[in-house]
Amino acid sequence: MKGFISTPSNKTNFREIINSRNLIYELIRRDFIVRYKQTGLGIIWAIINPGINIILYIFVFGLLVKIPTPEYNAPYAYVLISGILFWGLFSNSMMVSSDALINNMHLITKVYFPRLSLCIASVFVALIDFFIAFIVFIPLSVICLTEFIFLRFFFLIPCILITFMLGCGVGCVMAVLKLKYRDIRHMLPLFNQILFFSSPVVYTLSIVPDNYKIYYLVNPLTGIIELSRWAILGAGGVNIQALVCGLISAVVIMLAGIYYFISNDGVIADYE
Template sequence: MANHLRLVYQLTKREVVGRYKGSMLGIFWSFVNPLLMLFVYTMFFSVILKIKWGLNDESKSDFAILLFVGLVMYGFIAECINRAPGLIIGNVNYVKKVVFPLAILPVVSCGSALFHWAISMLVLILALIFFGNGVPVTALLIVPVMVPLVLYGLGLGWILAAMGVFVRDISQVVGVFSQVLMFMSPVFFPASKIPAAYQGVFRANPLTGIIEQARAVLVFGKQPDWNSLMLQVLVALVVCAVGYGWFSMSKRGFADVL
């Protein structure tokens, strides 16, 4: 176990550093990218379309911060699932090595996504300090709120990584699905603004509750809904277990296909 943890750490570090290798700003891009993303979406939705969140005395900075929380939470799961289909076919040399634990590749991908999520959280904290009402004490509770999202990322990562070996088109399908997921989640609007006829569809999306919980603890200074959070964790554990089981069963055929 200890050897696997060290391997995950080393591969995650290599993954993060390698992504920006050769660029002028290097790893600083992980800080710049969320800022640019925040600026573009805020300009489009708040300035051009003039969409309001519905808060009293709402400013553009309030909208930007609430929007950014949704983008950060969505961005984590999107990175996990978008990269998953190519993890095995992009590391064929590992498949031939009997001693290499292939199951850690989705864990490494999830770890890389978690690193970028942490950088985005730093950007959010700075925004709350300089443009918001400060960082509430409840912001520390973002850690338990993230638990089900990480488990979903791992479970879906294992499922899609295995499927990507046998069905090469899955990467295209996942790319479209992740875009649809963004608009089927309360990223650009509060869940309260979803029409009643569609509430059931949006609530069936686990990301809806997680994003709302994240905004509650990070921006509004509220406790998360612990009952809802525990239910999310239980469901995410099932997804994670099913994903790992599917991957373990499927990996026996990887060498034959690759």
């Protein structure tokens, strides 16, 4: 652990986070190994989990409900994949980072280090899971689609960055709230479910009534998912207004989340 520990202060500063990059790397490595250690399928679970969700949603919403996707010249399964992958990145980032403090209290109470490192490491582990699923499902979609345009693929980069910032920001807030208020651990899954169905994950923005579209435009996930579908499927369109709102919201949420976390950094150990 040499080189990881910094001097205690009232608030974590940016320099401490930079100096703790080796610690963050070790935390990422530890969390990733622990997640799949002693499991028969190992990292394949990173593919199985979103895969099962995709199959279930295809059956329910594609075959039973028959949700229309008129703006995409592609089977519903491919429309769903792009939504599920980016939703999974956000949801997984938020959930694992919200547990970062509770799961590491044995370290927090023994030695000082920038506690924000725990949340950052957790989000990066979720990002690794995303890329594992991404390199399996996206090439499969590309092979089966006829209107794929390679240059559009680069537009997935801002989708990943914005989703990363959202997950990090919300996760930082939830990590502190889980320590302060134990009820949050029961409320968070409910919040996650509400956000899932209020985002165009299993459906597209085109079927949302005009009276409700304003609420979707302020949802930062709307622009991300719509852009990812445009980039992958080569059809549909990019809602610039939703994308700009998503970017601004992501930056604000991340900065606000980190600020809230840092402002409570000095008392985190007291909630053991």
